[in-house]
Amino acid sequence: MSDLDQLTQSLARNLRRWRGERGYTLDGLASRAGVSRGMIIQIEQARTNPSVGTTVKLADALGVSIATLLDQDQSPTLRLVPEDQAVRMWSTPAGSSSTLLVGTEQRGPLELWAWKLMPGDTSTSDPHPVGTTELLHVEEGTLTVAVDGHDHTVPAGTSAVFESHVPHGYRNDGAEPVRMKMVVSVPPHP
Structure with a gap:
């Protein structure tokens, strides 16, 4: 799996997780972020790589950092990022x-x-x-x-x-x- 594929999968998984934790419907997140419902569906299904602007809007709407949306492995203690x-x-x-x-x-x-x-x-x-x-x-x-x-x-x-x-x-x-x-x-x- 390429780096881009891993990034796409991480974003899909993390977006679904944070949207669920916040209790946002697809329409609710779309409205808060100013991003179309269809785009969110494509991202959550790992069918697209959104622009930086779209990723920032989603992170802001969820109240999380871009790092959280893209992170592949968040450890509860020390986390090194090579x-x-x-x-x-x-x-x-x-x-x-x-x-x-x-x-x-x-x-x-x-x-x-x-x-x-x-x-x-x-x-x-x-x-x-x-x-x-x-x-x-x-x-x-x-x-x-x-x-x-x-x-x-x-x-x-x-x-x-x-x-x-x-x-x-x-x-x-x-x-x-x-x-x-x-x-x-x-x-x-x-």
């Missing part, structure tokens, strides 16, 4: 990418990300649930963070924190690649 098991969520032909390194559900979903943005590349995000916070640290390059229509320049060696329940995104307006680490903290599901 580099080859980190989940590449998006990439561009220019070489930009974001990789989910690890996540947890303790006191609400918490995710650690590694990002690389090539010159000229952009990544935008829909608003997350109220109470979601993003922390980032730029290791190389100069990052432009757009938060609710306002641009902020974050040079190498600088950290930033913001509430991400508003439209936001990341841009590399410079000539050098940007490398950063980011932590996303989502409030616990009610």
Whole structure:
């Protein structure tokens, strides 16, 4: 079984599990997530690989991290995630990418990300649930963070924190690649 097949199976299994634990019907989850009922059925039957945006919407609607939806094996004690098991969520032909390194559900979903943005590349995000916070640290390059229509320049060696329940995104307006680490903290599901 390929890595993509394993990821598809894990997502299907975990989406069914969390939807059941939350007591959501297919229609209820579709309404909360803004994703069609048919798409949810296809995902739960492992017949499709949804976009990053769809996966984020489903995770947000369920109040879990993306790591939880994609995780193949969650251990109750220490869980190691080798580099080859980190989940590449998006990439561009220019070489930009974001990789989910690890996540947890303790006191609400918490995710650690590694990002690389090539010159000229952009990544935008829909608003997350109220109470979601993003922390980032730029290791190389100069990052432009757009938060609710306002641009902020974050040079190498600088950290930033913001509430991400508003439209936001990341841009590399410079000539050098940007490398950063980011932590996303989502409030616990009610």
